[in-house]
Amino acid sequence: MNGPRVPMIAIDGPTASGKGTIAARVAARLGWHLLDSGALYRLTALACLERGIAADDAQGAAAAAAALDVRFVADGVSMDGRDVTADIRREEVGNLASQVAALAPVRAALLDRQRAFRCAPGLVADGRDMGTVVFPDADLKIFLVASAEARAQRRYKQLIEKGFSANLLTLLHDLEARDARDTQRVNAPLAVAHDALVLDSSHLTIDQTVEQVMSWWGERSGASRS
Numbered sequence: 228m229n230g231p232r233v234p235m236i237a238i239d240g241p242t243a244s245g246k247g248t249i250a251a252r253v254a255a256r257l258g259w260h261l262l263d264s265g266a267l268y269r270l271t272a273l274a275c276l277e278r279g280i281a282a283d284d285a286q287g288a289a290a291a292a293a294a295l296d297v298r299f300v301a302d303g304v305s306m307d308g309r310d311v312t313a314d315i316r317r318e319e320v321g322n323l324a325s326q327v328a329a330l331a332p333v334r335a336a337l338l339d340r341q342r343a344f345r346c347a348p349g350l351v352a353d354g355r356d357m358g359t360v361v362f363p364d365a366d367l368k369i370f371l372v373a374s375a376e377a378r379a380q381r382r383y384k385q386l387i388e389k390g391f392s393a394n395l396l397t398l399l400h401d402l403e404a405r406d407a408r409d410t411q412r413v414n415a416p417l418a419v420a421h422d423a424l425v426l427d428s429s430h431l432t433i434d435q436t437v438e439q440v441m442s443w444w445g446e447r448s449g450a451s452r453s
């Protein structure tokens with residue numbers, strides 16, 4: 228039986244555009260659930276790395292995705308009972324994630340798991356295909372962008388703060404390669420949904436970006452009530 232319709236906001240965009248941070252802040256402001264869909268692809272990649280499953284082994288990677296034993300806890304995630312919050316943020320894992328994410332069986336294996344996050348009172352989900360494939364009926368769709376240079380700087384700062392070593396130029400190249408893979412893949416490519424609002428955060432602070440999303444949500448939810 229279908230319950231009442233649960234409202235949701237989809238935030239898509241390229242790597243390091245700040246989707247995760249913005250989605251988490253917006254979810255906290257609204258008191259809603261949060262889905263970091265990229266984490267599921269990163270967890271799949273980590274499982275593949277640990278089990279020696281090759282990046283082009285679609286069936287092997289899909290089986291790993293389907294069998295993921297994960298738990299999202301406050302600010303972290305565990306897999307098979309161990310804390311993998313830091314592991315899944317490694318660049319090696321992120322790069323493999325973007326390769327396994329191009330495989331249709333992997334995407335299919337993760338679809339229902341993502342949709343199950345849509346529970347009352349609401350959901351904010353971030354990723355590449357939240358507004359186009361996973362939640363095409365989202366109430367508000369945001370496509371968050373920033374220049375490649377701004378994104379490389381942000382990723383650099385993030386990695387250094389977490390104690391990882393990083394090189395800005397390498398990051399910029401990796402990021403451009405990941406953009407190309409995400410936009411050119413056949414399955415659920417990164418694309419702006421026809422009804423999405425594009426938000427360029429290159430020159431905005433996190434707070435300003437959150438305010439813009441909240442203001443769009445205020446307009447959207449106000450309009451649907453009146």
Ligand code: CDP
Pocket residue numbers: 241242243244264265266268269321324325326328329353354355356357405409
């Ligand atoms: O931090 P970054 O934005 O690079 O990555 P992420 O959001 O954690 O996602 C890791 C990888 O999973 C991305 O490079 C995408 O290729 C893939 N992904 C996807 O295909 N679809 C999603 N909904 C989310 C992530």
